[in-house]
Amino acid sequence: MFNSSSWEVGPILRALMRNKVGALLIAIQIAVTMCIIVNAIHIILERQELMARDSGIDEANSFHLISTGFANDFNEQVTIETDLNTIRALPGVIDAVQINAIPISGGGWSMGLQTQPGAEFDGVGTAVYMVDEHVLEALDLELIAGEAFKPTHVRWRERAQTNWPDQTIITKAMAESLFPEEPWQQVVGKTVYINDNEPILIMGIIDKLQAPWVGWNNVEHAMLSPEKTLFSSSRYLVRTEPGRRDELMPKVEEILAESNKGRIIRDVTSMMDTRERSYRRHGAMIKILTTVMVILTVVTALGIVGLASFSVNRRRKQIGTRRALGASQSAILRYFMLENFLISTVGVVLGAALTIGLNIYLVQAFSLDRIDWYFIPLGMLVLWMVGQLAVFGPAKRAAGIAPAIATRTV
Amino acid sequence: MLKMNNVTKVFRTDLVETHALRDFNLHVQEGDFVAVTGPSGSGKTTFLNIAGLLETFNGGQYHLDGLDVSNLSDKERSRIRNEKIGFIFQGFNLIPDLNLFDNVDVPLRYRGFRSAERKRRIEQSLEMVGLASRMKHLPSQLSGGQQQRVAIARALAGEPRFLLADEPTGNLDSKMAHSVMDLLKDINARGTTIVMVTHDPLLAKQARRNIFVRDGKVSELHEVSAFAEDETAASKVANSKQ
Numbered sequence: 319m320f321n322s323s324s325w326e327v328g329p330i331l332r333a334l335m336r337n338k339v340g341a342l343l344i345a346i347q348i349a350v351t352m353c354i355i356v357n358a359i360h361i362i363l364e365r366q367e368l369m370a371r372d373s374g375i376d377e378a379n380s381f382h383l384i385s386t387g388f389a390n391d392f393n394e395q396v397t398i399e400t401d402l403n404t405i406r407a408l409p410g411v412i413d414a415v416q417i418n419a420i421p422i423s424g425g426g427w428s429m430g431l432q433t434q435p436g437a438e439f440d441g442v443g444t445a446v447y448m449v450d451e452h453v454l455e456a457l458d459l460e461l462i463a464g465e466a467f468k469p470t471h472v473r474w475r476e477r478a479q480t481n482w483p484d485q486t487i488i489t490k491a492m493a494e495s496l497f498p499e500e501p502w503q504q505v506v507g508k509t510v511y512i513n514d515n516e517p518i519l520i521m522g523i524i525d526k527l528q529a530p531w532v533g534w535n536n537v538e539h540a541m542l543s544p545e546k547t548l549f550s551s552s553r554y555l556v557r558t559e560p561g562r563r564d565e566l567m568p569k570v571e572e573i574l575a576e577s578n579k580g581r582i583i584r585d586v587t588s589m590m591d592t593r594e595r596s597y598r599r600h601g602a603m604i605k606i607l608t609t610v611m612v613i614l615t616v617v618t619a620l621g622i623v624g625l626a627s628f629s630v631n632r633r634r635k636q637i638g639t640r641r642a643l644g645a646s647q648s649a650i651l652r653y654f655m656l657e658n659f660l661i662s663t664v665g666v667v668l669g670a671a672l673t674i675g676l677n678i679y680l681v682q683a684f685s686l687d688r689i690d691w692y693f694i695p696l697g698m699l700v701l702w703m704v705g706q707l708a709v710f711g712p713a714k715r716a717a718g719i720a721p722a723i724a725t726r727t728v
Numbered sequence: 729m730l731k732m733n734n735v736t737k738v739f740r741t742d743l744v745e746t747h748a749l750r751d752f753n754l755h756v757q758e759g760d761f762v763a764v765t766g767p768s769g770s771g772k773t774t775f776l777n778i779a780g781l782l783e784t785f786n787g788g789q790y791h792l793d794g795l796d797v798s799n800l801s802d803k804e805r806s807r808i809r810n811e812k813i814g815f816i817f818q819g820f821n822l823i824p825d826l827n828l829f830d831n832v833d834v835p836l837r838y839r840g841f842r843s844a845e846r847k848r849r850i851e852q853s854l855e856m857v858g859l860a861s862r863m864k865h866l867p868s869q870l871s872g873g874q875q876q877r878v879a880i881a882r883a884l885a886g887e888p889r890f891l892l893a894d895e896p897t898g899n900l901d902s903k904m905a906h907s908v909m910d911l912l913k914d915i916n917a918r919g920t921t922i923v924m925v926t927h928d929p930l931l932a933k934q935a936r937r938n939i940f941v942r943d944g945k946v947s948e949l950h951e952v953s954a955f956a957e958d959e960t961a962a963s964k965v966a967n968s969k970q
């Protein structure tokens with residue numbers, strides 16, 4: 319019987335107005351819960367989006383390590399050449415490079431590139447990776463314009479050296495930032511300046527390579543500089559065939575350590591571990607927010623159960639009387655479900671305002687993104703459902719109250 | 729129109745079995761006004777609850793308006809209560825959070841009447857009990873007698889065939905009790921069948937018919953041909969019985 323008269327919205331509202339406090343407290347609790355849940359989910363999704371970004375390299379099959387020479391007769395240049403040849407020759411290894419910094423690892427070099435020479439011009443910040451001609455294969459990068467490094471481009475850099483090679487390969491994002499007016503394809507062949515006025519020719523563009531700093535706004539800005547470094551400590555990045563990384567990590571470590579006793583091998587780390595460590599704060603944040611959301615939802619649901627149970631007990635006689643006057647069990651059930659729905663409605667409307675308010679604050683204070691509009695109706699829907707689920711038990715018990723309660727003096 | 733034959737009702741708890749009704753027999757004719765008296769615990773309320781379909785029974789037959797009610801579903805029983813039976817309680821049982829209008833509205837909504845129809849009936853029945861001007865008042869703003877009048881208005885708004893009243897004057901002083909009784913007689917005179925439980929012999933004597941319940945049985949029938957106009961005569965009958 320879906321007759322409007324059996325939906326007692328008016329009387330329920332008027333009765334609620336006479337018992338405002340409890341209902342209002344629950345409505346406020348619903349509002350706060352919705353506000354926090356929606357904003358938390360928004361933050362979680364944002365973090366997950368950050369975490370899901372592609373670094374550009376073959377993370378699943380790559381690892382890196384550090385080789386540090388200490389012996390008096392340690393010949394760094396020879397060691398690096400020998401090491402790279404040894405690693406590259408190993409079965410299962412696709413390629414390897416010496417590299418000054420590991421993408422998304424948290425530590426590295428940055429420089430500014432500018433389109434005009436002169437100290438008065440601002441540069442565009444970029445991460446710098448010093449690598450040889452094996453870089454595209456070792457990092458699994460895609461050259462989308464221009465040319466790759468040849469062995470002849472690659473030079474050796476001493477520790478104190480400040481000048482730069484004449485060529486570079488940059489990421490597409492960097493190309494677009496340097497020359498926002500032009501299509502990125504046409505950036506190949508252009509000259510930019512480093513250290514205010516040292517010219518560098520852009521000889522190629524790669525699709526994607528992230529900087530070492532995952533929290534950096536320009537994380538997609540990277541340049542490849544064709545050089546090998548003589549800094550007494552060398553990093554090697556090794557890319558293996560799929561599934562062979564774990565087997566090769568200890569093997570490479572052992573072979574390198576054995577081949578030259580004048581240095582030590584340390585920090586043998588997979589790229590997956592590097593990613594995990596870099597995003598650990600994000601992961602922890604997601605866990606904390608999820609826990610808070612679950613606790614808050616449970617507390618709110620329990621609050622609704624508590625208020626509903628209390629009001630059912632308080633109204634036993636009234637329920638019996640309603641039954642005596644002709645209310646079916648489903649009419650009683652509906653009464654409490656509807657009452658909860660009305661309280662929740664006040665809660666979620668208030669919650670929508672609070673949610674937007676908190677989001678505006680977060681946008682201003684922490685430069686978070688704005689919430690997508692559909693989060694609001696979704697949040698309302700979820701809390702309506704939490705309310706209806708929570709009230710169902712007490713409402714069911716109310717429906718089970720015997721009509722004879724009406725005449726029995728309790 | 730209300731026919732109970734050998735109705736029994738047993739309340740079972742873990743410890744005891746209470747035989748609230750044993751072979752309870754009663755026929756009530758259409759238009760009658762039956763007063764039920766009897767000692768406390770004799771089964772009067774149990775009888776009224778069964779008569780009003782608030783409670784089920786264990787044995788015997790009960791026909792209401794020709795319908796065997798023993799096997800009805802809870803939903804059907806609710807509908808019959810709503811359409812055919814009006815209840816009046818000792819404690820009035822008004823809903824404290826609702827004003828008089830909304831209180832009388834309660835059974836009409838379960839009935840599914842449209843809003844205009846409900847409004848007409850509410851105003852009419854509150855008019856009949858003399859409280860039409862207090863529609864927006866809460867029950868707590870009324871005296872006991874007035875509250876019971878509202879309860880009567882609520883019971884009658886759906887125009888039931890039966891009015892069942894359990895000690896309707898039990899919480900009222902004698903002046904208010906008599907005015908409520910006058911109202912009930914008035915209602916009965918217009919054709920509504922009334923069964924009223926009371927412990928007040930003076931009021932009982934004003935009914936058309938008296939029955940006496942003891943130990944869950946109708947033990948004594950007292951037919952009164954018409955309303956007793958003479959109160960002293962009625963009280964003499966009552967006194968002679970004690």
Ligand SMILES: Nc1ncnc2c1ncn2[C@@H]1O[C@H](COP(=O)(O)OP(=O)(O)O)[C@@H](O)[C@H]1O
Nearest residue numbers: 739740746748767768769770771772773774775
């Ligand atoms: N719900 C119940 N559970 C157990 N015993 C009950 C219940 N209701 C009534 N009784 C018992 O049934 C008997 C009749 O009660 P009742 O009909 O209320 O008597 P009266 O209304 O005449 O005072 C009493 O002994 C009472 O204790």
Ligand SMILES: [Mg+2]
Nearest residue numbers: 772773774894
């Ligand atoms: Mg009783």
